[in-house]
Amino acid sequence: MSPKPTLAAFRQALTEAWAGGAGALLPLGFFAGTAVLVPLGIGTDPATLRAIGPGILWVALALSSLVTLERIFQADTEDGALDLWLQTEAPASSIAAAKTLAHFLTAGLPLALMSPLLALMFQAEASASLLVHAAYYAIGGLAFYFWGGVGAALSATVRRGGLLISLIALPLYVPTAIFGALAMTNTPAGETAPLLLAASALFALAVAPFAMAAALRLAAD
Amino acid sequence: MFSWFANPHRFLNLSSWLAPACYAGGLVLIAWGLWQGLWMVPKDDYQGGDIMRVMFMHVPSAWLAMASYMGLAVMSFIWFIWRHEVADVAAKAIAPLGAVWTAICLATGAIWGKPTWGTWWQWDDPRMMSVLFLFFLFLGYMALRAAMDSRQKAARAGAILAMVGALNVPLIHFSVEMFTSLHQTASVVTADGPKMAAVYLWPLLSSALGQSLLFAGLVQTQMRTEIRDRRTAKLRAQLMAGG
Amino acid sequence: MPDALISGTGLGMIRGERVLFRDVECVAAGADIIVLRGSNGTGKTTLLRILAGLTRPETGTVTRAASHHWIAHREGLKPHETPHQHLSLWAKAWGADADVSAILKRMGLSRPADVPARHLSAGQRRRTALARLLLTPRPIWLLDEPFTALDAEGRDLVLSLIEEHRRKDGCVIAAIHGDAGFASTREVVL
Numbered sequence: 001m002s003p004k005p006t007l008a009a010f011r012q013a014l015t016e017a018w019a020g021g022a023g024a025l026l027p028l029g030f031f032a033g034t035a036v037l038v039p040l041g042i043g044t045d046p047a048t049l050r051a052i053g054p055g056i057l058w059v060a061l062a063l064s065s066l067v068t069l070e071r072i073f074q075a076d077t078e079d080g081a082l083d084l085w086l087q088t089e090a091p092a093s094s095i096a097a098a099k100t101l102a103h104f105l106t107a108g109l110p111l112a113l114m115s116p117l118l119a120l121m122f123q124a125e126a127s128a129s130l131l132v133h134a135a136y137y138a139i140g141g142l143a144f145y146f147w148g149g150v151g152a153a154l155s156a157t158v159r160r161g162g163l164l165i166s167l168i169a170l171p172l173y174v175p176t177a178i179f180g181a182l183a184m185t186n187t188p189a190g191e192t193a194p195l196l197l198a199a200s201a202l203f204a205l206a207v208a209p210f211a212m213a214a215a216l217r218l219a220a221d
Numbered sequence: 222m223f224s225w226f227a228n229p230h231r232f233l234n235l236s237s238w239l240a241p242a243c244y245a246g247g248l249v250l251i252a253w254g255l256w257q258g259l260w261m262v263p264k265d266d267y268q269g270g271d272i273m274r275v276m277f278m279h280v281p282s283a284w285l286a287m288a289s290y291m292g293l294a295v296m297s298f299i300w301f302i303w304r305h306e307v308a309d310v311a312a313k314a315i316a317p318l319g320a321v322w323t324a325i326c327l328a329t330g331a332i333w334g335k336p337t338w339g340t341w342w343q344w345d346d347p348r349m350m351s352v353l354f355l356f357f358l359f360l361g362y363m364a365l366r367a368a369m370d371s372r373q374k375a376a377r378a379g380a381i382l383a384m385v386g387a388l389n390v391p392l393i394h395f396s397v398e399m400f401t402s403l404h405q406t407a408s409v410v411t412a413d414g415p416k417m418a419a420v421y422l423w424p425l426l427s428s429a430l431g432q433s434l435l436f437a438g439l440v441q442t443q444m445r446t447e448i449r450d451r452r453t454a455k456l457r458a459q460l461m462a463g464g
Numbered sequence: 465m466p467d468a469l470i471s472g473t474g475l476g477m478i479r480g481e482r483v484l485f486r487d488v489e490c491v492a493a494g495a496d497i498i499v500l501r502g503s504n505g506t507g508k509t510t511l512l513r514i515l516a517g518l519t520r521p522e523t524g525t526v527t528r529a530a531s532h533h534w535i536a537h538r539e540g541l542k543p544h545e546t547p548h549q550h551l552s553l554w555a556k557a558w559g560a561d562a563d564v565s566a567i568l569k570r571m572g573l574s575r576p577a578d579v580p581a582r583h584l585s586a587g588q589r590r591r592t593a594l595a596r597l598l599l600t601p602r603p604i605w606l607l608d609e610p611f612t613a614l615d616a617e618g619r620d621l622v623l624s625l626i627e628e629h630r631r632k633d634g635c636v637i638a639a640i641h642g643d644a645g646f647a648s649t650r651e652v653v654l
Contacts, residue, residue, distance in 0.1 A: 007555035010544075019544035031626055040514025047519045087534055088557055150385055154378050158368040168361040170380060171354045172389050175396035182399065189399055196399075200392065211385045218377045243482035371480050451481075 006086035006098045013072070013102030027064045027107040028114060034060040035118050046123040054133065054184040057115050061079040061108070061137055062173050065144040066166050068107045072099060072149070073212075074155040077219050083155075086220050094211035097205075100212070101162025108145050110138035133184055136197060140180040143201040144207035147172035153215035178199045227305030229448050236441040241437030242264070250431030257424035264330030265421075272336045277420070279329035281429035285436055286326045286352050289319030293362070297380035309376040310451075312383065313366065314443035318436060320359035326352050347401040349393045358386045374453070467529065468493050469635050470604050473510050474524035477507060484510055486523070494633035496624065497647070499640050502654030510539070511654065512608050515637060537612070539593035539626075543582040545639035547573045547592040550581070560600035571595040571621065577615035579629050582634070586613035597625060605629060607638040619645065620645060 016022065038056050073096075078080040085095045113135045116130040124130060125216060151168035155161030181202055182193035258277030265273050300308040325385045330349050331341045343349060365382055369375035466492045476486035492498050513519040515526055516534050541550055551564045568577045571591045574588045576584055584592070590613045597605060606640040610622050624646055626636055640646075 002559055004481075004559045008553055009554075012553055016542060016544075019542070059267040076451060078538070079542060080536055080540040081514075081542065083516075083534060084540045084554070085537070087516060087532075141290055149458065150382075154365055154382060155368065157370070157374075161368070164361075164364055164368055167364050169304070169359070170360065171357045171386065174354055175389070175392045178400045184600060190400070193399075193652040200396075203392065206386055207385065210654060214381045215378065218381070220513075221374070221377075231591040373478075458483070462482065 001135060002089050005085070005090035006094045009085060009090075009095045010098035010102050013099045014106060016191065017103065017106035024106050024110045027068045028110050030067055031060050031064045031111045031114070032118065035052055036121075036177055039122075040209040043082055050123040051057065053119055053124055055181055056136065057118055058140065058177050058180055058200040061115075061141055062144055062170075062177060065108060065148045066142065066151075066169060067162070069103070069145070069148040069152040071105040072103050072162060073153050073216060073219065077156045082216060082220050086217065092216055093209035094155065095148075096149065096212035096216055097209040100146055100208070103149075104142055105143040108141040109138055120135055134181050136180055139201045140176050143176040144169075144173055146201075147176075150208050150211045150215065153212040153219065156216065156219040172204075176204070179215050227307050228301070229307055229310075231446060232307050233448060236445055237462070240438045240441035240445070242382070243434045243441065245344075247431045247434030247436075247438055249462065251269065251435065252431075254424045254426075254428030254431055258421075258428060259437045262420045262424060273332060275329050275333045277424055277428045278328060280425060281432040282322050282326035282329060283348065283352060284317065284429055285432055286323040289315055289322060290355055290358065290390065293319060293359075294383050297383035297387075300376060301380040301384065303369055306451075307448075310444045310447045311440065312376075312379060313447060314440045316359055316363050316366070318443065320356065320363065320440055321415065322353055322432075323356040323359060327356060345401045346396070347398045350397040352390070354393050354397070355390070358390075368435070401463055468517060468527075469496075470526070470532070470637070471530045472511075472521075472526040473522060475511065475514060475521045475526070476523035477510055477514065477519075478522045479507075479510070487652065488652065490515060490637065490652050491530050492589040492604070492635040492637055492649075494635060496649045497630060498635070498637045499644050499648040500637065500650045500654065501640075501651050506654040509608055511652075512536075512606050512637065512639055517608050528604060530603035532606055533597050533602045533608050535593050535597065535610060536551050536608045537547075539581075539589045541581040541589055541592060542585075544580045545576045546576075546580055547584070547588070547595070548577045550592055551595055554596055555599050558600050562598075562599045567595050567598045570598065572617070587615055587618055590614055591618060593622075594622060594625070597629075601632070601634075603634045605625055605634060605636045605638075607636065607643060609639055611640070 035056055038052070038084065042048065042052075073082065086092055087093070112134050115134045119130050119133065120126060148165060148169045149163035150172070152161070154168060155164040158164055177199040178198065179193045182189050183197050184190070185193075255277055260272050262274075264271045287416075288351045292406040293312050296308045296312040296315065299305055300312060327349070330346075331353070334343050334346075335341050336345075362379055362382055369378050473489055473491070475488040475490065477484040478643040486509060490500075490511065492500065502508050510519060514521045514534060515528075517526065517528070518534075545553075547568060548564060551562070551567060554560075555562045557565060565574075565577075568574050569613060571594065573588065573591055573595065576588050579588075582588055583594070590610075594610065605626075611619050614622065626638075626646060629636060
């Protein structure tokens with residue numbers, strides 16, 4: 001077993017993300033666009049916006065992960081690259097994990113990094129806790145992308161698989177979304193929630209690659 | 222033991238008498254349970270008066286919603302490891318029925334909730350939330366199977382998803398409990414608390430066992446249809462091939 | 465019979481409800497060239513995928529005693545990927561220390577080496593995929609319709625590659641429609 005195929009898959013997925021021209025800008029635009037729609041829908045009362053801001057960003061993060069995940073394995077199935085990746089010395093699970101991680105770094109992490117900016121627009125106080133929250137979004141996003149990756153791998157051969165991915169992945173997003181949102185509240189639960197958030201991300205990292213591998217072998221079959 | 226059931230022929234023989242037996246037993250038990258529950262037992266004013274009688278539908282359906290997803294996951298696991306076709310037939314049959322019972326649970330829960338909590342949907346009730354996500358898991362499972370272009374692929378994809386879902390169910394339940402514990406929950410109606418009087422217990426058990434038997438009967442009927450469908454498809458393919 | 469590099473025995477496959485083929489034997493030793501024959505839809509591609517380990521056969525087993533190259537209908541090229549990038553990527557993934565420029569030259573791809581795949585012709589894309597055969601020596605070659613989209617010159621190129629491979633005691637299993645243009649050890653008819 002050699003790490004080389006996995007590294008190559010990781011690097012290719014990174015270049016792939018930028019090859020469309022827009023790269024990380026597209027999910028960023030989607031993320032910001034979704035979040036900005038909310039005040040238009042519910043009004044601009046600062047207290048309300050401050051209360052719902054963190055939750056809105058969690059929802060926007062979950063949605064943008066779903067929107068961008070549709071193609072990551074589907075494209076590989078269509079152009080035959082999946083066949084090649086499955087025949088390398090590396091296990092399919094590590095290839096799948098590398099691709100998903102690369103996808104998270106280009107499409108998910110930028111959203112987490114931009115979250116303080118959006119939080120300010122949602123009337124949050126400018127403080128160091130916004131940076132802590134950005135870290136929570138990053139950890140939660142990791143779990144979202146890995147569970148979403150399972151949905152993407154399962155629907156890799158399905159035309160218009162995007163809706164299917166949402167239906168498959170949303171129940172799997174629940175624990176992460178709950179722990180993530182709790183971690184940003186000032187409650188007793190808010191103190192243990194960051195650990196649980198991290199645990200849910202680790203759980204996703206531990207389970208999802210194997211499910212993706214099984215799903216990708218199915219997609220190639 | 223699994224391999225014994227894995228023979229479709231044996232399953233057809235077994236279910237030819239077991240399914241009707243399940244229906245008969247199930248209907249009798251449900252009828253008695255509901256008759257007792259809806260008319261005979263005294264209403265409990267502590268739990269909202271007559272509306273608590275919906276419990277005799279609600280609690281058994283909640284139990285079946287959970288049990289059917291576990292059944293789906295176990296069948297998927299058996300199929301994934303040993304490739305017994307009957308296990309896949311069972312998983313395919315369980316999913317829509319489980320979704321129906323989950324929907325019954327949500328609907329009766331809402332009906333119970335309206336007079337008790339003053340709202341059709343109480344976000345603070347962990348069990349309602351867990352069952353809701355279970356409903357989504359069933360929907361996703363069925364949608365995925367339907368999207369696959371052959372039954373072998375549907376079986377494999379479905380099995381992967383059901384197993385991933387089953388691993389997540391405890392975590393979903395735990396997180397939902399934590400989420401709901403934050404809020405002051407209005408007096409949640411409990412079916413299994415100390416308030417549970419013996420007069421309610423027997424009708425409730427009867428209804429639960431009856432619904433389980435009905436569920437088992439319906440699953441068997443669905444499975445019989447599916448097994449025959451697959452045989453027909455095979456025969457047709459052989460005829461087409463001129464064999 | 466010399467030791468088999470790859471052997472598939474008792475292979476049977478069902479697609480949907482239809483039996484695609486059954487009891488197929490496909491064994492290749494060093495310097496063997498096996499041509500898979502059969503009209504459209506008889507399962508040549510499926511058989512190759514089974515031999516490559518991509519598809520699970522309904523019955524039978526496949527054992528490979530050595531590593532293999534896989535060239536299929538779909539080249540595995542990304543739309544933005546150039547032939548040079550493609551070969552460098554797979555050289556890295558396989559840990560192969562190959563001279564990519566020399567391989568591109570050999571395959572007649574020097575001129576479009578830095579053109580993204582979406583602007584390449586079908587023949588150029590196919591040559592790029594075939595160029596992977598030269599990245600690292602692997603005893604087993606599994607080729608699905610290697611001549612598709614190739615011009616006469618490209619065809620000769622593939623024939624010379626196969627001949628070279630055979631002389632190095634490698635084996636080739638290829639699904640070919642029409643005239644193979646080379647002497648095959650055996651034909652497997654589906």
